[in-house]
Amino acid sequence: MVIEKKRKISKVWIIGAILIILHFYKLPFYYSQPGDAKELAPYVDVEDGYKEEQGSFMLTTVLMGQTNVYFYAWAHFSEYRDIYPEDQIKRPEESEEDYLHRQQMMMDTSQDSAKIAAYKHAGKEVEISYNGIIVTSFVDGMSAEKYLKYEDRILKVDGYRVQTVNELNKRLAGKELGDEVALTVRRDDEEVDITVPLSPFPEDLDSGEGRVGLGIMYPVTDRTLTFDPEVSIDVRNIGGPSAGFMFSLEVLNQLTPNDLTKGYHISGTGTIDEEGNVGRIGGAKQKVVAAHKAGSDIFFVPKEGGREGSNYEEAVATAKELGTTTKIVGIDTLTEAVEYLEKLERKS
Numbered sequence: 001m002v003i004e005k006k007r008k009i010s011k012v013w014i015i016g017a018i019l020i021i022l023h024f025y026k027l028p029f030y031y032s033q034p035g036d037a038k039e040l041a042p043y044v045d046v047e048d049g050y051k052e053e054q055g056s057f058m059l060t061t062v063l064m065g066q067t068n069v070y071f072y073a074w075a076h077f078s079e080y081r082d083i084y085p086e087d088q089i090k091r092p093e094e095s096e097e098d099y100l101h102r103q104q105m106m107m108d109t110s111q112d113s114a115k116i117a118a119y120k121h122a123g124k125e126v127e128i129s130y131n132g133i134i135v136t137s138f139v140d141g142m143s144a145e146k147y148l149k150y151e152d153r154i155l156k157v158d159g160y161r162v163q164t165v166n167e168l169n170k171r172l173a174g175k176e177l178g179d180e181v182a183l184t185v186r187r188d189d190e191e192v193d194i195t196v197p198l199s200p201f202p203e204d205l206d207s208g209e210g211r212v213g214l215g216i217m218y219p220v221t222d223r224t225l226t227f228d229p230e231v232s233i234d235v236r237n238i239g240g241p242s243a244g245f246m247f248s249l250e251v252l253n254q255l256t257p258n259d260l261t262k263g264y265h266i267s268g269t270g271t272i273d274e275e276g277n278v279g280r281i282g283g284a285k286q287k288v289v290a291a292h293k294a295g296s297d298i299f300f301v302p303k304e305g306g307r308e309g310s311n312y313e314e315a316v317a318t319a320k321e322l323g324t325t326t327k328i329v330g331i332d333t334l335t336e337a338v339e340y341l342e343k344l345e346r347k348s
Helices: 002-024 069-075 096-122 165-172 244-255 284-293 311-322 334-343
Strands: 029-039 044-046 056-066 082-085 125-134 153-157 180-187 190-197 220-228 231-233 265-268 298-302 327-331
Touching: 029 284, 044 244, 056 244, 056 284, 096 125, 096 220, 096 231, 096 244, 096 334, 153 165, 231 244, 244 265, 244 298, 244 334, 265 284, 284 298, 284 311, 298 311, 311 327, 327 334
Parallel strands: 056 265, 265 298, 298 327
Antiparallel strands: 029 056, 029 082, 044 231, 125 153, 125 220, 153 180, 180 190
8 A cells, every 4th residue: 555655756756857857958949929019108208209109019929949759749729829940040059149139130120220210201311320230140041151251340341331220131132053152251351252142942931932032031230329309218138120219210200290190009010120111020920919919099010012921911811810909001102101190180
């Protein structure tokens, strides 16, 4: 009897130990799920700006983490949770700390772009000093990873100075497979000339049939900025570039006397460049869920020029599944969003 009881206790301990091991054992996958919607006004401060808002602008987030066995299984039971192989999230040999640093770097850059776009739209002064385009990660299998190094700063393409990521993309546009580009980069405080053959983009990046490029993932424009009036954004524990567009709306609202919110709770997502162009992001469906849970009246999302499979199409489909009252509005520029808001009747 005593022996049988000891056996049962031993089995319980063994099962418990296995469950604990499975909890702490990390799989080479990441999961993502809907996050929340954060009101931006408390985190954005334009000096002597217009702070009274009847409604609110909100960024939407996606929660992401490395999976264990439980999270991996759990993620398959909801259409609003996704699983990604680790090599799609982190570059080879990149530590978790390095990955978070890269995400924060992209967030900082998106904030700078948001400020510039908003100040330009409002006709305010911005002084910009450009220091090159930072290489932060590579597309696996493309040329850049063979010829460039992390932290290289691209200064010229084919002899032409490039100051922003947008200018870099324009210099590469229209090139074909077999073409090469001459790059001047700053590496370890020295300027180096490198000739790089262009590679086709992988199909899973959905970059367009036949499109070629260097294969730099998430390049960052390095610049020094001075604003008049001064502006600061202080949002912690959120990384990546996808909140840039919503930052620009909040900054613009504090720069101008007319309250763009008009009493509405407005959330959204999208990258933004210095000219106010809004770009594609990941996790559109999950951010619609976050907007819905927060009770957003309006959700702005990149329309991507109306292309098939756009963030906008994904958001509309998700909103229909949820049966949400949140209105999905597709936009391609900051100006389009502002014009939409200016035409709205004030919320009663």
